[in-house]
Amino acid sequence: xxxxxxxxxxxxxxxxxxxxxxxxxxxxxxxxxxxxxxxxxxxxxxxxxxxxxxxxxxxxxxxxxxxxxxxxxxxxxxxxxxxxxxxxxxxxxxxxxxxxxxxxxxxxx
Numbered sequence: 001x002x003x004x005x006x007x008x009x010x011x012x013x014x015x016x017x018x019x020x021x022x023x024x025x026x027x028x029x030x031x032x033x034x035x036x037x038x039x040x041x042x043x044x045x046x047x048x049x050x051x052x053x054x055x056x057x058x059x060x061x062x063x064x065x066x067x068x069x070x071x072x073x074x075x076x077x078x079x080x081x082x083x084x085x086x087x088x089x090x091x092x093x094x095x096x097x098x099x100x101x102x103x104x105x106x107x108x109x
Contacts, residue, residue, distance in 0.1 A: 025079060025095035028070060032100055035062050035069035038082060044092045045084035053080040059096040072098035 026043050030036045039046040048068040051061030055078040059070045070080050081093045 023093075025093040027097065028094050029097045029099065030059075030070065030072040032072045032074060032098060034101075035064050035071035036096075037064050037066035037069045038092070038094065039067035043094075044082060045089050048082040048084055048092075050083040050091075051080060052082075053096070054078045058098050070094065070096050072096075074098065075100050 026041065028036050028038070028041070038044055038048055046067050051068055051070070053059050053061060053070065055076070056073070058072070058074055058076040058078040059080055060073055061080065061082070062069050062071045068082055075098055077095060077097045079093060080096050081091045083089060083091050
């Protein structure tokens with residue numbers, strides 16, 4: 001009888017660790033002016049809808065050829081989210097990091 005409570009506690013701890021990993025914001029990285037499609041990441045059931053970004057000065061939601069995307073506006077990091085399957089599913093949170101485009105090497109004469 002003493003083994004059962006220990007097994008239940010062990011399973012509960014294992015499941016809690018898994019839930020925390022899935023609830024963490026999914027990292028996305030993009031450049032200023034570039035959009036990254038969230039449907040292509042495999043993290044959300046598409047069509048994705050109802051996007052929200054904490055700081056629209058860093059990233060903004062846009063509709064792209066592959067569905068909903070987050071476009072970089074200025075360097076920085078912000079949280080964005082979107083609802084899956086036309087709002088009937090769960091919301092997924094993304095940590096969007098926007099970096100400046102790397103400098104282009106000078107053209108050779």
